[in-house]
Amino acid sequence: MASAVTKEAVLQALSHVQEPELHKDLVTLGMVRDVEIEAGKVRFRIVLTTPACPLKSRIENEARSAVLSLSGVQEVEVILDAQVPSDGRNRGVLSLPVRNVVAVASGKGGVGKSTVAVNLAVSLAQSGARVGLLDADIYGPNIPTMMGVQRLPPQNGQKLIPAEAYGVQVMSIGFLVKPGQPLIWRGPMLHSAIRQFLADVAWNELDYMIVDLPPGTGDAQLSLAQSVPLSGGVIVTLPQRVSQEDAMRGLQMFRELNVPVLGVIENMSYLELPDGTRMDIFGTGGGEDLAQAAEVPFLGAIPIDPGVRVGGDQGVPVVISAPQSAPARALTAIAQKIAASLSVAALSAPGTLSINVIE
Numbered sequence: 001m002a003s004a005v006t007k008e009a010v011l012q013a014l015s016h017v018q019e020p021e022l023h024k025d026l027v028t029l030g031m032v033r034d035v036e037i038e039a040g041k042v043r044f045r046i047v048l049t050t051p052a053c054p055l056k057s058r059i060e061n062e063a064r065s066a067v068l069s070l071s072g073v074q075e076v077e078v079i080l081d082a083q084v085p086s087d088g089r090n091r092g093v094l095s096l097p098v099r100n101v102v103a104v105a106s107g108k109g110g111v112g113k114s115t116v117a118v119n120l121a122v123s124l125a126q127s128g129a130r131v132g133l134l135d136a137d138i139y140g141p142n143i144p145t146m147m148g149v150q151r152l153p154p155q156n157g158q159k160l161i162p163a164e165a166y167g168v169q170v171m172s173i174g175f176l177v178k179p180g181q182p183l184i185w186r187g188p189m190l191h192s193a194i195r196q197f198l199a200d201v202a203w204n205e206l207d208y209m210i211v212d213l214p215p216g217t218g219d220a221q222l223s224l225a226q227s228v229p230l231s232g233g234v235i236v237t238l239p240q241r242v243s244q245e246d247a248m249r250g251l252q253m254f255r256e257l258n259v260p261v262l263g264v265i266e267n268m269s270y271l272e273l274p275d276g277t278r279m280d281i282f283g284t285g286g287g288e289d290l291a292q293a294a295e296v297p298f299l300g301a302i303p304i305d306p307g308v309r310v311g312g313d314q315g316v317p318v319v320i321s322a323p324q325s326a327p328a329r330a331l332t333a334i335a336q337k338i339a340a341s342l343s344v345a346a347l348s349a350p351g352t353l354s355i356n357v358i359e
């Protein structure tokens with residue numbers, strides 16, 4: 001007769017399963033919780049560092065087979081859960097209840113920065129994360145249109161209540177000005193506007209806040225980026241070489257501000273023709289070349305697709321309207337990579353041993 005399975009044996013088996021990105025085992029990382037054993041059935045929870053973990057099925061499968069290989073185990077139930085860690089940059093700054101703030105920037109306008117910001121936010125929310133989207137593009141706030149929300153809910157007390165769409169909390173200057181009204185900002189106003197968006201808004205507890213910065217790298221962008229406690233920044237660029245110089249300036253801006261550059265995203269990379277061939281409208285390889293030159297990760301390439309533009313105009317982001325389309329899949333994969341690299345950075349921070357510590 002097989003001997004009874006013990007909790008120790010289960011943990012021992014799981015201590016051989018690695019978290020592929022953190023390069024430590026699940027038990028050391030404190031990711032295994034609530035082990036229950038009932039006759040030959042073992043049930044436990046794995047607490048991932050992000051619900052958008054790109055490797056979650058691999059981790060689940062490896063954990064399941066490790067425990068199934070114990071003698072006396074007939075059935076394994078794995079419950080996947082997530083707790084997003086914070087790198088602590090945000091602690092105490094404007095007392096934001098946000099674990100990770102990520103800025104989306106571009107060297108110049110019109111490259112699809114807002115489109116990327118919107119779809120990243122919605123994709124993270126779809127994975128189960130708590131997400132906010134701050135439209136800091138104070139010159140052309142088009143996030144409300146892209147998210148299909150036009151006004152804020154009624155104010156409750158002192159604080160503004162963010163709008164909500166697709167599970168994402170949304171704040172934008174676009175909610176506070178009349179459509180078409182020109183927006184002219186002077187330096188100190190900029191600073192106080194962005195501080196208000198952070199401090200005077202009733203943000204929920206958030207795992208991720210995505211910030212859509214204005215295009216370019218002038219004083220306004222610097223001032224905005226400095227006002228926000230950023231965990232990381234991403235740069236959106238086009239494939240053509242001439243865009244690289246502008247994008248490199250965006251990258252340098254983050255570096256000057258000591259903001260970790262999470263990577264480069266290439267948008268409008270190619271057009272897929274009906275016969276399946278690709279047309280490189282704006283050239284090829286610019287994003288990857290830039291990432292290589294700057295020694296930062298290349299996060300992915302998003303094709304040109306009329307569905308992306310229609311989704312933006314109609315307020316239904318492509319990850320919602322056509323989740324299986326090539327651009328939606330690319331955007332989802334990029335969101336997962338960003339979430340994973342934030343977790344790795346947070347858990348690699350000095351003094352952080354396991355995800356227990358940062359609860």
Ligand SMILES: Nc1ncnc2c1ncn2[C@@H]1O[C@H](COP(=O)(O)OP(=O)(O)OP(=O)(O)O)[C@@H](O)[C@H]1O
Pocket residue numbers: 106108109110111112113114115116137140142214215267268302303304305306307308309310312313327
């Ligand atoms: N991959 C894509 N395929 C098709 N259209 C796209 C794609 N990405 C963005 N667009 C469209 O390109 C236009 C510009 O995009 P968006 O407003 O996101 O750019 P931006 O860089 O934020 O611009 P701005 O400089 O005005 O802030 C929008 O109409 C958008 O729908």
